[in-house]
Amino acid sequence: MTKPIEVKQDAPIVINRTATKSYALQESAIVKWSLITISLLFLALFLILPLITIFVTALEKGWDTYVASITHPDALAAIKLTLTVVLIVVPLNTIFGVAAAWVITKFNFKGKNLLITLIDLPFAVSPVIAGLIFILLFGAQGLFGDWLFANDIKIVFALPGILLATIFVTFPFVARELIPLMQMQGVTEEEASISLGASGFKTFWLVTLPNIKWGLLYGIILCNARTIGEFGAVSVVSGHIRGLTNTMPLHIEILYNEYQFTAAFAVASLMSILAIITIIIKNIIEWKAKEV
Amino acid sequence: MSIQVQNVSKRFGSFQALSDISIDIESGELIALLGPSGSGKTTLLRILAGLEGLDEGAILFDGENITGVSPKERKIGFVFQHYALFRHMTVFDNVAYGLKVRPRKERPSKAEIAKKVNELLSLVKLDNLADRYPSQLSGGQRQRVALARALAVEPKVLLLDEPFGALDAKVRKELRRWLRKLHNEFHVTSIFVTHDQEEALDVANRIIVMNNGKIEQIGTPDEVYENPKSPFVYDFLGNVNLFRGRLHNGKLTQGQFEIDVPTYLDSHEEAVGYVRPHDIHIEKVQTSNDTVAATIVHIHLLGPVVQIELKRDDIDEYLEAEVTKEHFNQLGIKKGDIVYIRPKQLKVFIPEDFSI
Ligand SMILES: Nc1ncnc2c1ncn2[C@@H]1O[C@H](COP(=O)(O)OP(=O)(O)O)[C@@H](O)[C@H]1O
Ligand SMILES: [Mg+2]
Numbered sequence: 001m002t003k004p005i006e007v008k009q010d011a012p013i014v015i016n017r018t019a020t021k022s023y024a025l026q027e028s029a030i031v032k033w034s035l036i037t038i039s040l041l042f043l044a045l046f047l048i049l050p051l052i053t054i055f056v057t058a059l060e061k062g063w064d065t066y067v068a069s070i071t072h073p074d075a076l077a078a079i080k081l082t083l084t085v086v087l088i089v090v091p092l093n094t095i096f097g098v099a100a101a102w103v104i105t106k107f108n109f110k111g112k113n114l115l116i117t118l119i120d121l122p123f124a125v126s127p128v129i130a131g132l133i134f135i136l137l138f139g140a141q142g143l144f145g146d147w148l149f150a151n152d153i154k155i156v157f158a159l160p161g162i163l164l165a166t167i168f169v170t171f172p173f174v175a176r177e178l179i180p181l182m183q184m185q186g187v188t189e190e191e192a193s194i195s196l197g198a199s200g201f202k203t204f205w206l207v208t209l210p211n212i213k214w215g216l217l218y219g220i221i222l223c224n225a226r227t228i229g230e231f232g233a234v235s236v237v238s239g240h241i242r243g244l245t246n247t248m249p250l251h252i253e254i255l256y257n258e259y260q261f262t263a264a265f266a267v268a269s270l271m272s273i274l275a276i277i278t279i280i281i282k283n284i285i286e287w288k289a290k291e292v
Numbered sequence: 293m294s295i296q297v298q299n300v301s302k303r304f305g306s307f308q309a310l311s312d313i314s315i316d317i318e319s320g321e322l323i324a325l326l327g328p329s330g331s332g333k334t335t336l337l338r339i340l341a342g343l344e345g346l347d348e349g350a351i352l353f354d355g356e357n358i359t360g361v362s363p364k365e366r367k368i369g370f371v372f373q374h375y376a377l378f379r380h381m382t383v384f385d386n387v388a389y390g391l392k393v394r395p396r397k398e399r400p401s402k403a404e405i406a407k408k409v410n411e412l413l414s415l416v417k418l419d420n421l422a423d424r425y426p427s428q429l430s431g432g433q434r435q436r437v438a439l440a441r442a443l444a445v446e447p448k449v450l451l452l453d454e455p456f457g458a459l460d461a462k463v464r465k466e467l468r469r470w471l472r473k474l475h476n477e478f479h480v481t482s483i484f485v486t487h488d489q490e491e492a493l494d495v496a497n498r499i500i501v502m503n504n505g506k507i508e509q510i511g512t513p514d515e516v517y518e519n520p521k522s523p524f525v526y527d528f529l530g531n532v533n534l535f536r537g538r539l540h541n542g543k544l545t546q547g548q549f550e551i552d553v554p555t556y557l558d559s560h561e562e563a564v565g566y567v568r569p570h571d572i573h574i575e576k577v578q579t580s581n582d583t584v585a586a587t588i589v590h591i592h593l594l595g596p597v598v599q600i601e602l603k604r605d606d607i608d609e610y611l612e613a614e615v616t617k618e619h620f621n622q623l624g625i626k627k628g629d630i631v632y633i634r635p636k637q638l639k640v641f642i643p644e645d646f647s648i
Contacts, residue, residue: 188372188374188376189376189377189378189379191343191363191370191372191376192370192372192376192377192378192441193378193389193393194343194362194363194364195341195342195343195363195364195366195368195369195370196389196390196393196441196442196444196445197364197365197367197390197393197394197445198364198389198390198393199364199393202393206389206393207378210380211379211380
């Protein structure tokens, strides 16, 4: 009796479903156009209109007032502080994000799921609570308050506090972007590199990094945008000291509360420009990443 | 380089992937690691390369224990199952990689690297594709890039995981021949994984048959094919007919068959005779009474060989026989004919010898 032996071949599974237009999902023209109209109206109402309002209000009293508002020492100090925070927080979170994504996707270890959960924590926690945590730790009445006071170290109501709060709020962005990407890519290219005699550092630099660069840039852009715009957590720890601990969003709030609408909207328009630039860069990256 | 694998065991959690594997490989051998999917072939190869750790045992290269040595230091060329080419590098850069990443002191000059890479690319017949990216290559071309990349570092051992697995039949044959030629030229100790017995028999000078994380048999293709040590090996290497019967006074009886098996004179128990299709003798007119009648159910013409499916008349069982085209024409048989058959050669295993 002959018995053919069945051998399963480990062939790569290729999923190829690029088509977004499905014949089966074709709707009548009326449905299609009303859906498109609703989306566009919604966007116009909640996005375009406010954006226009910002620029119109900012320029209401003329170009000179606009320039004066954004070159006011307090405004300049806020811009400078925000840029300082960006320059420190974004690189730190980039390093953290890459390192976290690396260990999560390339190694197996105990507590991996806990780490993934922890990375998501800032998304789950309100930024105000994030700020409060740092007050409770480093504030005058906080856990380390006495020790910090005794050693003359200022964290809360100073730059370090703002940095800590911002880092906390923005650290998931890079890691979250990289983890699925690196999971999909697996470890075989890294293994190939090592077996060809490359060191771990060279492998990262020459193989891993080029493979994740677009995802990484995307994560950095998102992290950057959030760092510039973060309000809640920073508001709690900053102390709102004019010219010292006010970032751009905080400065806008103060101006607004003082009924200086033109000045508030002038600074807001700067942030809006940053946001628009971010979106453009983001789209370029997405387009580039698709090309590869 | 010679390789010794000494009592190697490997677990993944509670799953025993390899148990007590021992192999001696001499320098310059071309070894096939043959076994069904999941038998631990890749795991063993990865342990040899240092990409996977082991739980027990040791690996020796040229008599030196390298069990704890990192893959980076092992001077091994590894060809991955799905090639693992660097997707963002051109073919040229892929092949040059192993030379480029050497520490400054050992690194050849740019010109030397280029010369070497071009040599290898012409060896694998890819000279004109040096500037392509992996995604722009066919499977066979990728496989050759992977090979050139592994050879660039002048490895002392070449490990290939299912090197022809994902390719179509024609390209497979071509690459297979080519691998043997390459091995004849370079004499680098090579181990390749396959689940295709034909590939193993055709290319290797020795075959290691694995099943369930254990070694079933090690031997030359001839030894393994002609003298399988276990039913599993018999089954795995080519088609086989089973004769389930009883041993009695040195004979295996099954239906009307009484086949002499002198090695089992004193055994009186259930046994299974294994007979290859080409070891079934067929005659149109009964010439001796040790044959039994069978009806031809189907005839496959496969070029130079003819496969004949038979149904025995004494018991309700099917058989497969294989004869040469020439012999088939001499016999002058056709579907529906009654013929007389007997096994020319048979190997008996008593079920206690093995677990089913
Ligand atoms: N990293 C791993 N973790 C858990 N199980 C594994 C791992 N690698 C392999 N295995 C298991 O070990 C067995 C042998 O795998 P493998 O060596 O890949 O087999 P083969 O290459 O012969 O098909 C399989 O059952 C597989 O599921
Ligand atoms: Mg395998």
